Amino acid sequence: MALIVQKYGGTSVGTLERIAAVADRVKRCAQEGNDLVVVVSAMSGETNKLIEMAQSFSQSPKEREMDMLLSSGERVTSALLAIALTERGHEAIAMTGRQAGILTDLAHTKARIQEIPSEPIMQEIQAGRIVVVAGFQGISPSGVVTTLGRGGSDLSAVAIAGAIKADRCEIYTDVDGVYTTDPRIVSKARKIERISYDEMLELASMGAKVLQNRSVELAKKLGVKLITRSSFNENEGTLITNEEDCMEKPIVSGIALDNNQARVSLFGVADRPGIAAEIFGALAKAQVNVDMIVQNIGHDGKANLDFTVPSTELELTRKTLGAFPHDLGRQEYDNDITKVSIVGVGMKSHSGVASQMFAALAKENINILMIGTSEIKISAVVDKKYGELAVRTLHDVYDLDK
């Protein structure tokens, strides 16, 4: 007997048959005595179809109108699911973002949730109804529809779970949960039962596509227990919670591979205060997302600066640095690299994790081009061709299949 928020993504509600299957699953969960809020995405493909329609008229359609357009997909799914639940004999009510009281800021197409009052949803729950909320949408202070950007329905679910103090928030997708690494690379990859918010954040930012960071960050902030699981089977899924709830604190929880990074090397930057701030200031202004940064002090008053940027932003980086007013020395741009990261909260209290990683990679003759670390993560940039070998090697070294 719990208060549960469930969120079903686009593929989970992608056809009428799948919506019916979701209705069956929701009904079962309700019959077990749980109170339920169900957040739904648009049927898969619908949002892209609407975007294409808009782009057939304009390459930069007005964002206010885009939000009005895009918010229609979730309205359809939520109404259909409420109808399917009612037909199955359980009282259900569909709510738009507006009706659920999801108040956002004014940033159309990427609005941020400001506030969700618990009353609109809880009144219906207390009346014995399953509440089906259209995800991805809210309203601005002036009452205009806004949307929350990619992954917005997850965000709706987490924010609602926080607002109504739900016992947990279940995110349903087409994958079983969070794995120790990509099962396509390491067939022995194992589904993780529990993982901390921080570990999940490090894994997600590096390519684990189960959940976007915004949602995990919000869950951490609101103390919402997140479960990510599949809507296509009954497997248990992965619980994402605070560190204290993760009884065993593995040294390494998971390994991520990010093939979408490129390396920029500047050999011979003037070694004076403020130069790094100027370089990264220029890149930030050009909206380049710099990830890892390593600086060595060279000789002759010159420094070497290495950093990584998303591959898609490499040309933009080249252009921005080409127009930089000061001498940056010799410049190298390398798209042929990849980033391997090990993540685990246990690192905090264990020494030697990094050296173990470097030794394992060396044993396979994999040269490390850059190293970056945080409290719970160590990343190594290597030649792209060694990426998968590095992941398999590290998965073995840290016994992640056990």
Place this chain on the structure above:
Amino acid sequence: MALIVQKYGGTSVGTLERIAAVADRVKRCAQEGNDLVVVVSAMSGETNKLIEMAQSFSQSPKEREMDMLLSSGERVTSALLAIALTERGHEAIAMTGRQAGILTDLAHTKARIQEIPSEPIMQEIQAGRIVVVAGFQGISPSGVVTTLGRGGSDLSAVAIAGAIKADRCEIYTDVDGVYTTDPRIVSKARKIERISYDEMLELASMGAKVLQNRSVELAKKLGVKLITRSSFNENEGTLITNEEDCMEKPIVSGIALDNNQARVSLFGVADRPGIAAEIFGALAKAQVNVDMIVQNIGHDGKANLDFTVPSTELELTRKTLGAFPHDLGRQEYDNDITKVSIVGVGMKSHSGVASQMFAALAKENINILMIGTSEIKISAVVDKKYGELAVRTLHDVYDLDK
């Protein structure tokens, strides 16, 4: 330089190409110096698709959820048209029924408009914008989305035109306007330039499908000048206005043929006060829409009662009268009839119109089974096989091709 409301129906916005054509037309009208409010329907087929989806889950889906579902189609079209107009260099803003302030009663799926404040729309007009409103929808006093039923977008347009005191309301469909009769029956049928609300009401209720009566009634009540025309060409269309604006008051403006009526004859109903009320009360309770009624006093204290009902309700009528607690005498049910009507405001001041009609039909050996009249209409029920002949004959007699 006028304030114009334009409404584009489902076929007029049925594809992206057609929405683009509508945007071009709207822009031209704006460039001529007019202020414009554009009301749009869902793309043709969309509403039926949503209904089918809902019915795949339930034969009687909840109406509140149906409204949430169905209102999404018009949101899409209005957002797309606003985007297309903006791209064409004219500022435009899309509004849902809620944003336009269309307040309705609580009757989901067939709500009635209660009130439309002029400010939300006029503020945008005064700011120089074209306002694109999602038709067919409003909100109930408690803020829940409602829809207005079939023909609801026309109703939205007329109500908005009344609220903002527009100079005219143009209803765009795929036909050129109102004709003197069905051009498929009489090739010489002529498009009417001007017609009064009352004539239009009589013609529409008898099968002219251009406009639903609810919209014409509302236009009459609010004094809105209606123009019905085609969005596929530049033809002038038909102006529907008050009788005073129709300079020449033709004796007969148009001829309607209604093939969807059936005749019920009761021979030998007890001739006592209240019996008719009981019969028609029972039929009303069964939701049978009785149209023409003729009663003759027979002999032996018995009366003969003839009336027409929609063909689709003939079985329901038979069942209802079969369960009637009093003796109704011999009963006859005839689905093989049709109703021919001549309509014209000039009838009021001309005598001999009816006898001219009867003489013309007699000359063609068409037997009249029932006659019904109103101030501006004379209807004759005849055998179905004579229907088209009757229309052609009367079209000639009243010189409607001139």
